[in-house]
Amino acid sequence: MFTLTLAAALAAPPDAPSHEAANPLYKSLLETGLAVGAKDKAKLPAPTLPDGLDAAKQKDAINSLIKGDYSFDDFARNSTVAPQFIKLPAVAGGAPNAPARGVDVWFMVYGDLKALDDDKFLDRVMNSGRGSGQAKALTAADLTKRNIPAPEGKKEGFGHLEFDFLEKVHIRATGRSVWSRTPESVVVAGEIDPRFAGDADFPNQWQSIVKEGGATKLGPAQPWAGAAFYLKVTKLAEPAGALFCEQHVVFVEPQGWFGGENLLRSKLPAALQINVRNMRKEWAKAGK
Known part of the structure; x- marks a missing residue:
């Protein structure tokens, strides 16, 4: 949902740090x-699967998560249409007219964790999870112009994202993302960078999508406090080839987005299901 334009993950040596x-x-x-x-x-919540768990403890953690909703075998099916598990937890904080919201998503894919070393594959996977919209990587010159040090290497990047959220809000935002890798997992963390608030070229803002008489237009631009997320992909000891994916998001929801309607619970699960299925398709193609 709020996945940003990302740099490539680095291959980790056996003694990679946490x-x-x-x-x-x-x-x-x-x-x-x-x-x-x-x-x-x-x-943001701690990961459901930290590194260092054996097969039994990994399965116990997943079963504790999905208990009462899915069996392990159903959740772990090697299928594009296998279940995903979604929670919309309460998040304390924020202003009365712009409360904080949380979204947590867990699902399985099948493939080789090393596939994420391929820049092109990584791009396709992240774009499949992002849904419709446009993304632009910021250059070193873009950052220098704003007195922001350009990152060194490939594990950090800045990107500007423009997309429609639940067909109600048009969002433009600039984020920073950082990758890390261990022999067991890959993590990408991202946040909307507050240094771009009010930026002339890469602002953090939202606009209402207004449909009138068959035409669609955008309302006035409003500043957006933003969002943060991390995605962790963990290699399971069992079943063979299974990767456990968990994405945790916190964001600010201005009241003007949905006018008091609870669209997150009514529309977001279906949108996330499409994103998860698209991501699984990319992993399946990579294995052929």
Whole structure:
């Protein structure tokens, strides 16, 4: 949903550091959180599957997550239409007219974790999960112009994203993303960068999508406080080839987005299902 334009993941040596040590943005989102108001911070939840679990503990953690909704065998089916598990948890903080929201999604794909080393494949996977819209990677010159140090290497990047959310809101936002990799998993963490608030070329803003008389137009641009996420893809010990994906998102929802309607619960699950299925199709093509 809020996946940003990302740089490629680096192959990790056997003694690769933990994600918390290698990925400062991921560590910050877990320990400090996203600013969702003048004083409030919303932390992202710890991963369901941390590194270091054996096959039995991985399965126990997944079963605890999906208990009462799916069996492990059903959830772990090697199928494009296998289930995904979605939660919309309450998130404290934010202003009364712009509360914080949370979205958590878990699902399985089948493939080789090393496929994420391929820039082109990685691009297709992330775009399939993003849905419709446009993305532009910021250049070193773009960053220098704004007194932002250009990242070194491929594990950090900046991108500007423009997309429609639930056919109600048009969003433009600039984010920073950071990758890290261990022998067991890959993590990408991202956040809407507040340094681009009010930027002339790459602003963080939203506009209502207004449909009148068969025509569609956009309302006035409003500043957006933004969002943060991380995606963790973990190789399972069993079944063979299974990758456990979990994405955790916190974002600010201005009241003007939906006018008080609870569209997240009514429309978001279907949109996420499409994104998950598209991502599985990309993994399936990579295995052929």
